[in-house]
Amino acid sequence: MSSPFSLFKWEAVFTDWKIFGGGLLVTVKVGILALIVAIIIGIVVGVLSTSKLKFFKAIGRVYVELIQNTPLVIQVFILFNALPYLGIVLNVVSIGVLALGVYHGAYVAEVIRAGIGSVSKGQMEAGLSQGFTFTECMRYIILPQAFKIVLPPLANQGVALLKNTSVLAMIAGGDLMYSSDSWSSSNMYYGPAYLTTGLLYFMLCFPLATLAKKLEEKKSFGNKGKESESEEKILGEKAEGVI
Numbered sequence: 001m002s003s004p005f006s007l008f009k010w011e012a013v014f015t016d017w018k019i020f021g022g023g024l025l026v027t028v029k030v031g032i033l034a035l036i037v038a039i040i041i042g043i044v045v046g047v048l049s050t051s052k053l054k055f056f057k058a059i060g061r062v063y064v065e066l067i068q069n070t071p072l073v074i075q076v077f078i079l080f081n082a083l084p085y086l087g088i089v090l091n092v093v094s095i096g097v098l099a100l101g102v103y104h105g106a107y108v109a110e111v112i113r114a115g116i117g118s119v120s121k122g123q124m125e126a127g128l129s130q131g132f133t134f135t136e137c138m139r140y141i142i143l144p145q146a147f148k149i150v151l152p153p154l155a156n157q158g159v160a161l162l163k164n165t166s167v168l169a170m171i172a173g174g175d176l177m178y179s180s181d182s183w184s185s186s187n188m189y190y191g192p193a194y195l196t197t198g199l200l201y202f203m204l205c206f207p208l209a210t211l212a213k214k215l216e217e218k219k220s221f222g223n224k225g226k227e228s229e230s231e232e233k234i235l236g237e238k239a240e241g242v243i
Contacts, residue, residue, distance in 0.1 A: 004191030013192045016183060023179025024200055030096045030175060031162045031204075037101025038161065039154070042108025047138055049113045060109065067106035073167055075099055080171045096168040096175070104161045111153045115146030152219060155212030159205045166201075176200060 013020070049060035067075070076099045083090060090098070119142050127137035166177035176197055184193035 009189040023176035027176040033097045034100035038104035041105030045109035046112025064106045092173045115150035152216040
């Protein structure tokens with residue numbers, strides 16, 4: 001009985017590298033498009049969640065709670081099977097982009113909501129007092145400041161989204177996981193196929209995870225710098241008072 005990782009099985013993987021390469025390209029494509037969708041949904045829902053109007057805030061909360069508390073696999077299955085009954089026919093890649101975008105949009109919305117909440121309320125009040133509308137305040141004052149704060153968790157969401165593209169395998173999405181499953185099921189070379197797939201996912205996710213870590217460290221260093229400046233200012237004022 002041959003080993004699951006016999007040399008001839010690895011040779012087969014390298015011979016058919018185009019199959020894995022094609023799946024990798026689909027995974028990257030779906031990941032990028034889904035992240036764009038997630039960010040757009042996240043910004044809209046995040047802003048709604050911070051609205052003073054209860055109706056808009058309720059819409060945001062219902063969406064976030066519903067999406068976050070149901071499995072992504074179920075959501076993909078529902079979209080894949082329900083949309084045709086509504087007269088909407090999409091290819092599997094589009095369904096994957098939509099499902100992942102809607103799913104991660106709920107998490108991005110919470111990130112955006114937290115980012116907006118971290119900006120001083122005085123910023124909004126100052127903008128409104130200068131004649132800006134609520135939308136203009138969000139667009140020109142609040143969101144640009146919040147965006148700097150939410151960059152690290154947004155990068156982490158990108159990592160999670162890339163890994164979650166593997167659920168497209170259940171609807172024959174042509175992604176990396178599906179390509180690996182299809183190839184290995186025809187020859188039973190599952191060991192090399194899954195190890196190769198795992199390595200490719202790592203190559204995609206590790207740089208993004210490293211970027212998120214560096215952004216978080218930069219943010220923490222910046223906050224410490226501001227705290228030090230504030231402490232020095234307070235000590236200086238106290239010293240002047242003593243003199």
